[in-house]
């Protein structure tokens with residue numbers, strides 16, 4: 068096989084163009100998560116959900132650096148990863164509401180969504196699962212002679228998992244085309260990362276000789292710039308790259324989390340660096356858009372997500388009888 | 397009025413609290429269990445009372461948690477660890493299955509491994525395929541390990557104490573749907589022996605064997621069936637390894653029918669093992685024998701799918717009716 072081939076892939080369902088494309092994608096995620104929160108409180112989204120609010124610049128910046136056929140593995144905090152890759156917001160919302168029209172027919176739910184059509188290897192419910200999956204996808208790309216790159220998204224707490232140590236070394240010795248994106252939001256579930264982590268995470272990666280960089284995860288342009296270099300490195304055949312994004316989640320880890328562990332003033336301080344506000348201010352400063360245009364954009368995205376939520380509530384549930392007859396485990 | 401009822405999660409916490417107070421060598425650790433008090437709000441206050449040398453938070457490192465507990469157990473501590481969800485036990489498997497469970501035997505009993513692994517299991521909470529499993533069969537096939545699976549607050553407390561005082565590894569399973577269940581507390585110094593089932597409802601037409609949440613479903617089903625003249629005996633296994641075969645066999649001798657209800661896939665499940673045991677040793681007493689399990693599929697997320705997938709009081713009632721109508725009650729004297 069020639070080295071320039073890439074995996075066939077479908078384009079994003081929700082198409083974006085123009086200077087405000089990254090802002091629009093982040094808005095889409097934020098409004099989506101707001102809707103999920105509301106629907107969860109109404110008992111329409113079930114079990115538990117982990118929202119991406121505050122971290123949007125990470126997935127959006129990284130996915131903006133990807134090429135067709137590249138794939139990414141997200142986490143249980145995966146709605147942002149999915150939407151940034153171009154997964155259909157309607158299919159994702161339907162899935163969270165357990166409807167037959169969901170991207171996985173209602174089988175998966177929030178923590179386990181898969182949509183290979185749009186490059187989403189999965190949202191991995193097991194901490195560290197995304198790292199292993201992306202490492203393996205990269206092995207597949209490499210050995211099939213494809214010029215694609217795999218991305219693993221994971222949190223900083225995941226750096227203490229066996230998967231992290233084993234897969235980073237594995238990927239480096241095999242020079243696999245994988246980008247490890249560590250989204251450092253300072254907390255695992257309720258435990259501050261520094262309480263349970265020795266040393267700095269990039270130092271571990273450096274010890275393995277991986278290309279690595281840390282970027283401001285509240286700034287989508289900074290993330291995209293860092294990710295572009297990381298992806299180029301991985302695509303060149305030089306081996307895996309490691310990108311740390313310094314970010315923050317504005318909401319609880321999952322449902323029922325009052326956030327008692329946060330340091331005083333920290334949430335307010337980070338909200339002032341809201342990635343949506345940062346990008347909006349930049350567009351205006353650069354003269355790429357004016358206030359009225361961006362207000363219009365925000366209203367359009369909000370209205371679109373309202374429609375998505377309304378349609379999801381109308382969608383039919385799967386039929387258990389058919390489901391279990393069809394599946395032969 | 398009777399004494400205040402005890403909630404299942406408080407029963408677990410009380411057992412930990414009292415064992416930590418009773419025995420200096422008991423320590424407790426896991427992810428988010430200390431300061432935050434656990435994701436199921438079970439372990440709050442333990443770190444404050446017993447200090448952070450004995451109750452502490454760990455990194456997200458299941459293999460290290462289990463491995464360190466094993467090493468500490470052969471060095472004079474009695475560690476209790478929490479593996480947050482039963483589904484995460486798979487990440488700790490080598491340490492539990494290859495190291496802790498076999499050490500007492502292969503070392504020719506030089507040191508025992510007094511280690512308890514607490515883990516939240518079970519479906520019904522819409523947590524999906526990877527936060528809802530009850531991986532009993534994985535562990536049931538490992539000699540050297542005991543599996544405790546309580547159904548009531550009183551048993552949870554007395555059995556956890558029994559598990560902590562046991563000298564070799566015990567897996568202690570807490571069904572998520574039981575955490576908020578309340579029940580009669582029992583006496584505070586009660587310690588239950590492991591390996592003994594309990595007949596929680598006597599009956600003459602059918603022996604229904606189950607564990608954990610299944611016991612509650614079985615009791616509800618038995619009430620319903622009683623109104624139709626079907627008298628069900630319910631056995632709560634309480635320990636899934638070692639299994640109390642004698643109690644089951646003795647019951648089947650009287651009822652001549654056996655139904656085992658397991659929240660787990662049919663193939664490779666623990667219900668099948670009980671049917672085999674009873675068939676081997678009690679074939680002559682049997683008029684009917686069957687099991688109710690989940691389909692051989694991963695646990696689905698969508699509410700109608702999950703509800704149809706799991707055993708429930710309703711499914712038990714339907715299944716018992718069907719079987720007893722084809723073999724009339726009291727056909728065997």
Ligand SMILES: Cc1ncc(C[n+]2csc(CCOP(=O)(O)OP(=O)(O)O)c2C)c(N)n1
Nearest residue numbers: 192193194222223224225254255256456484
């Ligand atoms: C193997 C495993 N252990 C524990 C958990 C429970 N858990 C879910 S998220 C989480 C914290 C993860 O922290 P981090 O990696 O920093 O990512 P974040 O959630 O902050 O994005 C934990 C402990 C899990 N899902 N899988």
